[in-house]
Amino acid sequence: MFDGLRLPVIAAPMFLISGPDLVIAACKAGVIGAFPTPNARSIDQLDDWMTRIRAAVGDAPWCANLVTHSSNARLPQDLEMVAKHKPPVVVSALGSPAPAIAVVQGYGGKVLADVTSITLAKKALQAGADGLACICAGAGGHTGALSPFAFLRAVREFFDGPVVLGGGISDGWGVAGAIAAGADAVYMGTSFIAAQESMAPPAYKDMVAAAGVDDLLVSPAITGTAASWLIPSLLANGLDPRNMPDAPGRAYDSGQSFKGKRWADVWSAGQGVGAVQGVEPVAQIVARLARDYTAARARFAPAMQA
Numbered sequence: 473m474f475d476g477l478r479l480p481v482i483a484a485p486m487f488l489i490s491g492p493d494l495v496i497a498a499c500k501a502g503v504i505g506a507f508p509t510p511n512a513r514s515i516d517q518l519d520d521w522m523t524r525i526r527a528a529v530g531d532a533p534w535c536a537n538l539v540t541h542s543s544n545a546r547l548p549q550d551l552e553m554v555a556k557h558k559p560p561v562v563v564s565a566l567g568s569p570a571p572a573i574a575v576v577q578g579y580g581g582k583v584l585a586d587v588t589s590i591t592l593a594k595k596a597l598q599a600g601a602d603g604l605a606c607i608c609a610g611a612g613g614h615t616g617a618l619s620p621f622a623f624l625r626a627v628r629e630f631f632d633g634p635v636v637l638g639g640g641i642s643d644g645w646g647v648a649g650a651i652a653a654g655a656d657a658v659y660m661g662t663s664f665i666a667a668q669e670s671m672a673p674p675a676y677k678d679m680v681a682a683a684g685v686d687d688l689l690v691s692p693a694i695t696g697t698a699a700s701w702l703i704p705s706l707l708a709n710g711l712d713p714r715n716m717p718d719a720p721g722r723a724y725d726s727g728q729s730f731k732g733k734r735w736a737d738v739w740s741a742g743q744g745v746g747a748v749q750g751v752e753p754v755a756q757i758v759a760r761l762a763r764d765y766t767a768a769r770a771r772f773a774p775a776m777q778a
């Protein structure tokens with residue numbers, strides 16, 4: 473699944489942020505580009521986006537992210553588009569991978585299940601997932617709580633297939649660390665929010681570039697599930713980070729909550745946010761990741777000879 477890449481990285485899918493421009497730029501830079509299907513506001517738009525991506529990336533692997541939670545009424549239609557355009561990788565999130573398995577494996581694609589615990593990892597594999605995206609503490613969006621080292625080692629006790637590790641990994645040093653620890657690839661979202669090709673509004677990109685790891689709050693108050701929020705955007709929406717409202721029922725779309733819209737008005741980032749210094753093209757971000765990845769790998773060579 474990760475053969476032939478310049479770097480074992482998936483530019484992770486992000487709601488309202490990842491679209492065809494980001495996916496195509498990521499694939500051309502030598503990593504896997506991904507987008508959540510709900511970012512296309514209609515099935516016709518999803519059809520257009522997937523047509524564009526396929527034409528632009530050729531044989532390079534790209535990835536569609538399906539929200540398999542029961543709240544996603546469009547899932548059957550999204551799956552039809554997946555069957556039509558055959559993304560080589562599909563990641564299921566916020567629900568079981570089961571609805572995607574037959575369709576994706578039917579055309580030779582691979583299904584990764586986004587999971588935050590050992591229980592969910594085992595369930596996803598029992599449902600037939602080909603691999604796991606293990607989301608750990610420090611992730612942007614809906615975050616996990618486990619240490620990446622602990623999560624990875626626990627998963628390797630029962631699974632030797634593809635594992636992608638995500639959460640706060642924002643440079644080539646972290647990518648090398650994840651691979652050395654036993655992952656097959658790294659899932660990186662926050663690092664691409666401020667990319668030139670991302671659909672994030674300019675003020676969001678500027679906030680990410682200015683923020684550091686202390687500017688984050690993990691709270692279930694916005695969507696009903698723990699997610700990592702930029703404190704300046706909470707304040708800008710009249711929310712008090714020291715006194716957040718009670719968590720609502722689960723609501724993952726961009727509908728109304730508090731006085732603003734989830735994701736559209738209140739912005740998320742993960743603990744890698746400090747590594748983002750400004751708006752840059754994806755090609756430049758990936759080139760820096762590749763340079764630091766090579767430098768990090770070189771650190772092992774003398775140690776091996778000792």
Ligand SMILES: Cc1cc2nc3c(=O)[nH]c(=O)nc-3n(C[C@H](O)[C@H](O)[C@H](O)COP(=O)(O)O)c2cc1C
Pocket residue numbers: 484485486487489508537564565586607610611612613614638639640641659660661662663739740741742743744
């Ligand atoms: C703003 C934002 C939106 C996200 N939206 C989604 C999404 O729609 N679907 C999904 O599976 N993951 C989503 N994620 C999570 C990412 O796919 C990935 O797990 C996470 O960004 C990895 O951690 P990192 O941000 O520390 O690199 C989102 C993350 C961010 C920062």
